[in-house]
Amino acid sequence: MGLIELKTLAKKLVSKMFFVKRWINGSSLRNTIEELIEEDSSSEIQSIADGEREILGNVLNLREIQVQNIMVPRVEIEAMQTSVRIEDLIFRFVDTQKSSIIIYKDTIDNVLGVVYLKDIAHWFQMSKPFNVAVFVKEVLFVPPTMRSLDLLFKMKETGIKMAIIVDEYGGVDGLVSFRDIVEEVIGDIQDTEEIRNQKKKVLKSSDGSVIADAKSTFAEINKFGGIKISQADKSIDTIGGLISTLTGRVPVRGELIFCNKRNLEFEILDADPRKVKSVRIRHKC
Numbered sequence: 001m002g003l004i005e006l007k008t009l010a011k012k013l014v015s016k017m018f019f020v021k022r023w024i025n026g027s028s029l030r031n032t033i034e035e036l037i038e039e040d041s042s043s044e045i046q047s048i049a050d051g052e053r054e055i056l057g058n059v060l061n062l063r064e065i066q067v068q069n070i071m072v073p074r075v076e077i078e079a080m081q082t083s084v085r086i087e088d089l090i091f092r093f094v095d096t097q098k099s100s101i102i103i104y105k106d107t108i109d110n111v112l113g114v115v116y117l118k119d120i121a122h123w124f125q126m127s128k129p130f131n132v133a134v135f136v137k138e139v140l141f142v143p144p145t146m147r148s149l150d151l152l153f154k155m156k157e158t159g160i161k162m163a164i165i166v167d168e169y170g171g172v173d174g175l176v177s178f179r180d181i182v183e184e185v186i187g188d189i190q191d192t193e194e195i196r197n198q199k200k201k202v203l204k205s206s207d208g209s210v211i212a213d214a215k216s217t218f219a220e221i222n223k224f225g226g227i228k229i230s231q232a233d234k235s236i237d238t239i240g241g242l243i244s245t246l247t248g249r250v251p252v253r254g255e256l257i258f259c260n261k262r263n264l265e266f267e268i269l270d271a272d273p274r275k276v277k278s279v280r281i282r283h284k285c
Helices: 003-023 028-042 050-062 086-096 117-125 150-157 178-186 192-201 218-225 241-246
Strands: 079-081 100-105 107-118 140-142 162-166 174-176 202-204 209-214 256-259 265-270 276-283
Touching: 079 086, 086 100, 086 117, 107 117, 107 174, 140 150, 150 162, 150 178, 174 178, 202 218, 209 218, 218 241, 241 256, 241 265, 241 276
Parallel strands: 079 100, 140 162
Antiparallel strands: 100 107, 162 174, 202 209, 209 276, 256 265, 265 276
């Protein structure tokens, strides 16, 4: 299934979910779907395909997932000052391959909104000096404990597809987009460029070791590197997260981290005081 078909499926799914919320009691609906999945999975003749069953299960789980569990963390938010020049903004779009960038004034805790690449492209047809404020779109501000399903319906009702997660003091914790929530239901929506970049994150060496970006997930390591790493802790799904959990700190470049439980050795290839950037993974002899 291509990217366009997946997006179409996502829109139809969200529309149906919104309709169901308005007309059917949530608790009764949940029980009905759970019974349907259970009965169908145990039946010799299954009326629900595996993919459909997975999506239904994800819809149910979405009700329990808080936005803080799926947000892009603060340190990974692509953001720029409201005084940004058009040249710098375009370069950031190209460099990050993002379609949207958060705009703030003075500090990222003072978010003004979001700009989309498709809107910025219209500036080249205008005969006015560039002012990013003209293109800034509204964002939602929600607490980290808000349920993902509630945020999805909020986005549907308002037409605003970007939410900033703020703590009790008004500080920015992270960001959640409409796409982030939909992907929790139907899985990652990747285009060709994203798949290419994903492959570049994990490189298999001739000696059997794997060089990986610390943001690589266990699934990516297994798929492109051939090293299977079990996900014992559901809150951790990246190599960098696993290493930080093992050490309880940010290791330095050149350090070797051993994981006897998984029979693996991690060599830190690049790191700064805040995070691990790249790592070599090999099986212990």
